[in-house]
Amino acid sequence: MQQDKQGPDIHLRDVRLRLGETRFHFVGTVQGGCITALIGPSGSGKSTLLNLIAGFDAPQSGKIVFGTEEVTKKHPSHRPVSLIFQDHNLFGHLDLFTNVGLGIHPSLKLSAEDRRQVSTALARVGLAGMEQRKPATLSGGEKQRAAFARALVRHKPVLLMDEPFAALDPGLRSDMAALLVELHRETGSTVLMVTHDPDEVERLSQRVMFVEGGRIMLETSVSDLGEHREIFAVGRFLRT
Amino acid sequence: MLTVRERWTGIGGSAVALGAILVFIAAAVLALLLFQPASSGGAIFTSYTWNVLRFTLLQAALSTALATGLAIPVALSLARRPHFFGRIWILRLMALPMGLPVLVVSLGLIAVWGRQGIANDLLLTLGLSEPISIYGLSGILLAHIFFNLPLACRLMVASLERLPGEYWKLAASLRLTPLSLFRFIEWPALRQVLPGIAGLIFMLCATSFTIVLVLGGGPAATTLEVAIYQSLRFDFDPPRAIALSLLQIALTGLVLALLGLVKRAEENGTTLAAPSRRFDGWTGTALVWDVVTIAMAVLFLLLPLLAVFMSGLRADLGRLLTSSAFMQAAATSAAIAVASTLLASFVSICIIKGRLAVTDLRDAGKAGRTYRGLLGASSSLVLLVPPVVLGTGWFLLLRPVGDVSCIAPFLVSIINALMALPFVMRVLEPSMQTHHDRTSRLVAGLGISGVWKLWHIDRPVLLKPALLALSFAMALSLGDLGAVALFGSNDFVTLPWLLYSRLSSYRTADADGLALILGVLCLLLTIAGTFERPTERSGHAAG
Structure with a gap:
């Protein structure tokens, strides 16, 4: 994973947030250039952590730092981040070309080179020639591929994913995971991905971050996860 | 079973x-x-009925265009700010005109927009030479906007709030400008409900009776419904009333048939889930724009109601x-x-x-x-x-x-x-x-x-x-x-x-x-x- 354009480390320095009755307190680092699986029980704060890094939630105190640059006060649109959700990644009424093209220029002012780039990205994820298709005519897997294509043309060093494969059936899931690993090899970005699937953790991530009760309980390499079964919930996650 | x-x-x-x-x-x-008329004047299209029909269509079309057009910025601003104090009361205020008697509201409108009303005083001090007349076409339009802008606005806000929350996150992440946000997200959503909303409002305005009766005047500003009433009540001219009635049935039939072709405007109940968070509109300009837009709409709706209240108490x-x-x-x-x-x-x-x-x-x-x-x-x-x-x-x-x-x-x-x-x-x-x-x-x-x-x-x-x-x-x-x-x-x-x-x-x-x-x-x-x-x-x- 050692590349010159490797994505930055993401540091969470004493980040505190209160939403209603729930308190969050995150301290830790997401390793730069790695795919990190974000695991933990429902309601533990996985999505909130993603929202904090993306800028959709602002911490009440503490700092969020990308590499050496502090982004705590930055609006989501000024953070070097791409996003992929479980669903609704594409604007339903716009064709694939527009959906991906918006990743390059927010008013869709595209040069010939940009247009070529959109088509290349679509071909790269296996959607060659489908520029004019509307999302409604695509399968779930194809929609997520298109979302990957947009992340590709955006060239952002950080990619945040909230259960991107949860809505897909198992066969498709492993295809998509393979695609993700392949793309990641080229981009070297910092990927943080929420997942509930232990196979997925093993198959595509190098690191694991375990969140429970609004805190980061563990950050380790995937190979060492087994040694932390003493944390009850980790054990339960690994179904042992 | x-x-x-x-x-x-x-x-x-x-x-x-x-x-x-x-x-x-x-x-x-x-x-x-x-009905066998005593006098033989049974022609449906006389120059009189023709004028009435033309005015009915004209005022309905203008009312629809103005009410829907003006509702768009208000709805966009309200939808962009899903969580502020008093928002629920603004939405409730917008549900109010439908439940209030038209006659009562007309009095309030006259109080605000009439010759001695505060709106015209304000416009005159701002340098407008001619006051807006609450009678005739302008008055009818004003009243129709009063009743239908909030209706259109509520339906539009509902359609915007139905969009998935991910859209707003993506829009922020993709750095969409307000203009491209409108072009790529908001307008496509509105475009889906606009035909239904416009059709509904056109129907309401084409068959509007009380507003035209109170604020319209003379043959120049009369709709079919009011003309029927006047033919019968004042002129006692049944043939004319019949001709106008048949025209009215043909018109509503046509509008209903056209309405059947477009998707019906439904509020789909008030959405149970709280509206999604929005991440746009955080610049000062956007904030000022939204505050001014919403405040003007609220004043427009609230002042006539307050006027009814105040003058009623006197x-x-x-x-x-x-x-x-x-x-x-x-x-x-x-x-x-x-x-x-x-x-x-x-x-x-x-x-x-x-x-x-x-x-x-x-x-x-x-x-x-x-x-x-x-x-x-x-x-x-x-x-x-x-x-x-x-x-x-x-x-x-x-x-x-x-x-x-x-x-x-x-x-x-x-x-x-x-x-x-x-x-x-x-x-x-x-x-x-x-x-x-x-x-x-x-x-x-x-x-x-x-x-x-x-x-x-x-x-x-x-x-x-x-x-x-x-x-x-x-x-x-x-x-x-x-x-x-x-x-x-x-x-x-x-x-x-x-x-x-x-x-x-x-x-x-x-x-x-x-x-x-x-x-x-x-x-x-x-x-x-x-x-x-x-x-x-x-x-x-x-x-």
């Missing part, structure tokens, strides 16, 4: 209800068609409330409102039960489906023939028989009930349908029936929609001037009619006081209908 007896009472009851509606409407239309309410004219009119209005509400509910329930019963028949076949569709179309049928046309037909029908004023209260009650029917059905049918789907098998299995079922199974679930429908029908009848206008006389006075006669005879203090009373009555009914009861013991609420 219904018992055989329930099924056949359902089908039979609905047949009677449908038959009664058809006969009542057909009698009026036939009376119009078969009237001698004590004397007014105890005057025999008021008590008489209030009693008449109450009787008509209760009668028409009960009738509307009864007929709606018969029709809905009939639809459920036909659905229940597994081997209903084509005849069953046709009948079910016919029952569903009955509420559109009511919209096809507007109240004034119904009144005209029955007026002509009964005039040879004897004194129309004896029968007038019954006619007005029936017409009011028919006017309320589409709304009552729209509220009741979805709830009754869901309730039926959820409980009918269980109820049949347990053999529950009769009063016990009504009280323990139906009441907990259907009480709320029933109250909403009842209060709406009652407010509609209480505030209605359209049906009573043809028949009102010294012997037959309802509250809106009393208000209108006070207004026509320039007894403004009395009119202001009456407007306040009528407005408060309808407001209370609206609140009562939407009143949230504390949830009852859940054990009884058979879900």
